[in-house]
Amino acid sequence: MRKELFGLADRLAREHRLELDEYRALIDGRAPEITAYLADLAVQARKRIYGNTVYIRGLIEIGNVCKNDCLYCGIRRGNTSCERYRLSHEEILACCREGYTLGFRTFVLQGGEDPFWTDDRLCLLLRAIKQEHPDVAVTLSLGERSRESYARLKEAGADRYLLRHETADATHYAKLHPKELSFDNRMRCLTDLKSLGYQVGCGFMVGSPYQTSSMLARDLQFVEQFAPDMCGIGPFIPQSDTPFRHEPAGSAELTCYLLSILRLIRPNFLLPATTALGTIHPGGREMGILSGANVVMPNLSPASVRAKYALYDNKLSDGSESAQCKDELTQRMRSIGYEVVTDRGDVKPIP
Numbered sequence: 264m265r266k267e268l269f270g271l272a273d274r275l276a277r278e279h280r281l282e283l284d285e286y287r288a289l290i291d292g293r294a295p296e297i298t299a300y301l302a303d304l305a306v307q308a309r310k311r312i313y314g315n316t317v318y319i320r321g322l323i324e325i326g327n328v329c330k331n332d333c334l335y336c337g338i339r340r341g342n343t344s345c346e347r348y349r350l351s352h353e354e355i356l357a358c359c360r361e362g363y364t365l366g367f368r369t370f371v372l373q374g375g376e377d378p379f380w381t382d383d384r385l386c387l388l389l390r391a392i393k394q395e396h397p398d399v400a401v402t403l404s405l406g407e408r409s410r411e412s413y414a415r416l417k418e419a420g421a422d423r424y425l426l427r428h429e430t431a432d433a434t435h436y437a438k439l440h441p442k443e444l445s446f447d448n449r450m451r452c453l454t455d456l457k458s459l460g461y462q463v464g465c466g467f468m469v470g471s472p473y474q475t476s477s478m479l480a481r482d483l484q485f486v487e488q489f490a491p492d493m494c495g496i497g498p499f500i501p502q503s504d505t506p507f508r509h510e511p512a513g514s515a516e517l518t519c520y521l522l523s524i525l526r527l528i529r530p531n532f533l534l535p536a537t538t539a540l541g542t543i544h545p546g547g548r549e550m551g552i553l554s555g556a557n558v559v560m561p562n563l564s565p566a567s568v569r570a571k572y573a574l575y576d577n578k579l580s581d582g583s584e585s586a587q588c589k590d591e592l593t594q595r596m597r598s599i600g601y602e603v604v605t606d607r608g609d610v611k612p613i614p
């Protein structure tokens with residue numbers, strides 16, 4: 264069995280694909296030696312393409328108003344303890360200005376699904392950002408919208424779109440979301456985004472309630488088949504005002520193990536060491552990079568609203584998580600042998 268797992272890891276590094284039951288065998292067989300082996304292969308793969316560089320993104324949480332009621336999420340509509348905010352057009356531009364000065368060349372505008380953000384308002388905002396900073400990439404992470412809406416936003420200057428698929432198992436999807444949200448529409452959004460020419464990111468939580476290793480295997484196979492440019496994964500962390508408040512959190516170790524496997528599936532894609540990973544473990548961001556991740560996304564939102572974007576309990580937003588503390592992040596990355604770069608940070612071709 265042990266030998267078989269090392270064989271699977273070698274084949275994954277060569278062929279970038281496995282069968283569903285092979286992904287499951289890798290997940291179920293997680294142990295210290297195979298973990299180190301996969302991380303080593305993953306780091307070699309990312310170094311061949313990205314060397315020791317780490318891309319940074321300035322994350323701007325534009326608002327926590329959300330019309331959805333996802334069972335895991337702290338900014339769900341039903342959470343009456345959540346103090347809502349919405350950044351203004353001018354406030355967002357000010358964040359971008361500050362971020363640009365700090366050396367960020369990608370801004371990620373993330374927020375709940377808030378009907379206030381019509382296509383007209385977003386297009387105005389995108390044009391303003393692109394006019395002021397023609398050399399930046401703008402990533403949107405604003406949930407499910409129509410194909411027409413995605414098309415207009417692309418036209419107005421959006422380059423990338425992050426929409427986690429959350430789970431590739433439709434039955435599991437239904438257990439994490441209210442009935443108004445459908446797995447099929449999620450998939451429709453991802454397919455539309457890709458066909459419109461966005462660089463697209465999917466992703467999932469690790470250790471979410473009801474998740475099994477077969478479901479995680481399906482997530483890996485989904486990434487293999489959908490072939491995204493980015494994939495955001497992080498441990499599930501319970502939020503005290505949600506129905507999942509008493510559910511156990513996912514682990515940093517399993518998240519990092521999956522990061523290594525994901526790197527081998529898509530050697531040149533953009534794989535962040537997420538805030539959730541940094542929150543669940545003090546060295547989470549570094550562990551992520553050392554497992555094959557190549558992106559970190561410090562927070563550029565105004566300090567006054569940061570605590571309000573509480574997707575889960577104890578979410579980090581200062582120190583290396585804060586864009587203003589880029590030097591600290593740079594030092595932490597240097598201490599493990601990596602260099603933060605000032606760059607749009609697009610996907611590089613496989614040499």
Ligand code: 5AD
Binds near residue numbers: 335336498500502539
């Ligand atoms: N724990 C971890 N991740 C969460 N997200 C939302 N709620 C939680 C939670 N409790 C993730 C979802 C979403 C992204 C913005 O944050 O995957 O897509």
